[in-house]
Amino acid sequence: MTAKTNESRPPGGGNLTWHRHSVTRGGREKQNRHRGATLWFTGLSGSGKSTLANAVAAELHHRGIRTYVLDGDNVRHGLNKDLGFSPQERVENIRRIGEVARLFTDAGLINLTAFISPYREDRALARSLQPEDFIEVHVDADVATCESRDPKGLYRKARAGEISNFTGIDAPYEAPENPEVRVNTSRNSVEECVAQVVAALEEKGIVPGNMNKAPEEE
Amino acid sequence: MTAKTNESRPPGGGNLTWHRHSVTRGGREKQNRHRGATLWFTGLSGSGKSTLANAVAAELHHRGIRTYVLDGDNVRHGLNKDLGFSPQERVENIRRIGEVARLFTDAGLINLTAFISPYREDRALARSLQPEDFIEVHVDADVATCESRDPKGLYRKARAGEISNFTGIDAPYEAPENPEVRVNTSRNSVEECVAQVVAALEEKGIVPGNMNKAPEEE
Numbered sequence: 001m002t003a004k005t006n007e008s009r010p011p012g013g014g015n016l017t018w019h020r021h022s023v024t025r026g027g028r029e030k031q032n033r034h035r036g037a038t039l040w041f042t043g044l045s046g047s048g049k050s051t052l053a054n055a056v057a058a059e060l061h062h063r064g065i066r067t068y069v070l071d072g073d074n075v076r077h078g079l080n081k082d083l084g085f086s087p088q089e090r091v092e093n094i095r096r097i098g099e100v101a102r103l104f105t106d107a108g109l110i111n112l113t114a115f116i117s118p119y120r121e122d123r124a125l126a127r128s129l130q131p132e133d134f135i136e137v138h139v140d141a142d143v144a145t146c147e148s149r150d151p152k153g154l155y156r157k158a159r160a161g162e163i164s165n166f167t168g169i170d171a172p173y174e175a176p177e178n179p180e181v182r183v184n185t186s187r188n189s190v191e192e193c194v195a196q197v198v199a200a201l202e203e204k205g206i207v208p209g210n211m212n213k214a215p216e217e218e
Numbered sequence: 219m220t221a222k223t224n225e226s227r228p229p230g231g232g233n234l235t236w237h238r239h240s241v242t243r244g245g246r247e248k249q250n251r252h253r254g255a256t257l258w259f260t261g262l263s264g265s266g267k268s269t270l271a272n273a274v275a276a277e278l279h280h281r282g283i284r285t286y287v288l289d290g291d292n293v294r295h296g297l298n299k300d301l302g303f304s305p306q307e308r309v310e311n312i313r314r315i316g317e318v319a320r321l322f323t324d325a326g327l328i329n330l331t332a333f334i335s336p337y338r339e340d341r342a343l344a345r346s347l348q349p350e351d352f353i354e355v356h357v358d359a360d361v362a363t364c365e366s367r368d369p370k371g372l373y374r375k376a377r378a379g380e381i382s383n384f385t386g387i388d389a390p391y392e393a394p395e396n397p398e399v400r401v402n403t404s405r406n407s408v409e410e411c412v413a414q415v416v417a418a419l420e421e422k423g424i425v426p427g428n429m430n431k432a433p434e435e436e
Contacts, residue, residue: 022272023279023287031279054240061241061249066284068325069241078347079317082310092300099297100318107286109325129296 028108032066035206036105038130039112039197042123042176043139044168045154046146048185048193052139053112055194060110065207068104070097071114085165091122098126105133110207118173135204136179137197143168145186180204246326250284253424254323256348257330257415260341260394261357262386263372264364266403266411270357271330273412278328283425286322288315289332303383309340316344323351328425336391353422355415356397361386363404398422 029035039056041049050071057067080096083089094117104111117123127134146168147155158166165171176182181200183193201207247253257274259267268289275285298314301307312335322329335341345352364386365373376384383389394400399418401411419425 021276023275023285027279028284028286031282031284057241058239061245064249066246066249066326067241068246068321070321074321074324078320079314096297096314100321102296103286103288103292103318104325106292107322107325107327108284 025106025108032108034065034110034208035133036108037110037133037135037201037204037206038101038105038126039110039135039137039201040101040117040123040126041112041114041137041139042117042179044141044143044146044173045116045166046149046151047139047141048190049114049116049139051190052137052183052185052193052197053114055190056197057110057112059194059198060201060207063207063210066109067112068109069112069114070100070104075100075115090119091125094119094122094126098129101126102129105130110201116167116173118167118171120174120176123176135181135200135206136176138176138179138182139193140175140182140184141186243324243326250326252283252328252426253351254326255328255351255353255419255422255424256319256323256344257328257353257355257419258319258335258341258344259330259332259355259357260335260397262359262361262364262391263334263384264367264369265357265359266408267332267334267357269408270355270401270403270411270415271332273408274415275328275330277412277416278419278425281425281428284327285330286327287330287332288318288322293318293333308337309343312337312340312344316347319344320347323348328419334385334391336385336389338392338394341394353399353418353424354394354397356394356400357411358393358400358402359404 025036039053041053043049050069053069053071057069060067075097076093079100080093083093094115097113097115101111101113117126123136127136150156154163154166155169157163158169167173181197183196185193188196198207198210202209243254257271259271261267268287271287271289275287278285293315294311297318298311301311312333315331315333319329319331335344341354345354368374372381372384373387375381376387385391399415401414403411406414416425416428420427
């Protein structure tokens, strides 16, 4: 124990007291040497949201930055496993992701969410929870490109009528009008898109400029 | 950009590829120099859960460890603000907290939850989500002590019949039978209880022994 106070509650009653201050968001950010923020990746299925979120996280991690990716793998089968795909549940899905993202920002991490999140209104709700720390990244790629990739075979199923309300086929995708970052994965490589996102974080002062080797890197 | 690969997808189609590996939990833990884990504080209202969780977090933070406290302040008014206090909603409240705690563990943080969580079954569910990384801390204090503290004036209201189903008064508290740690805040000071929790983390190899000054400490 390094506690310097000799503060102690009298046994048997009274209020619990503790004079070392609670850890604040500022304290966590100082410890991490970067700010907490949410990178909200939005785009069609197959646009490369998850690939890009993971690639940005890897680049930041390499620089000694604390990151965490929230995506279908760790959210849909856990926190949101009680939710289906009705309009109401779709809204609740994005609301909860937005709330969890806010907690991760408060924890001082760069958190990256990778969900189609096709509706402006839902993304606006997620943004409203932490307007100062919300970076919307539009992962832009035309439907033809996404359909040609079809990493999960979902476009094929949607075209065959096996699934309905599929974004870009028979459900709308409302592209962001003023995202903080827009990358085009039809035209640019993953490296180029990663560089673009990381440059935006540097410009906003969320992460320090690249110094090639973070002090904690082995 | 420090990317070493010159991997890039041909423009206009094909799959997005990225050859730097995604960040794993192990990678994050190596970066942090400690393991991720959940410290699940359970006990009566007024037992000192939140005080103790924050004090443990402060002690760990002082050692350069990454922490985050989940409590009523940041969860009840955010992620779980749609939930009331019916039996079903009570279960869902704890389930979601357990799922979020699991995400924070996966992110490599020592996360500390401070909720009464009076039912063994609910705590067992939270534990089942991450059995290897779940440290149950029973914050033990008799009802008389908690009632004498009554930090939120809730015991007074419960006695006056203004609120019902209040744990310890007219609703049961099912004490843990085999918690990883049991602290007694009626008999011991906050410092003593903190030391007991931190010692348990050291013994389990979750955090390194105290070296007085963490490398990142200012």
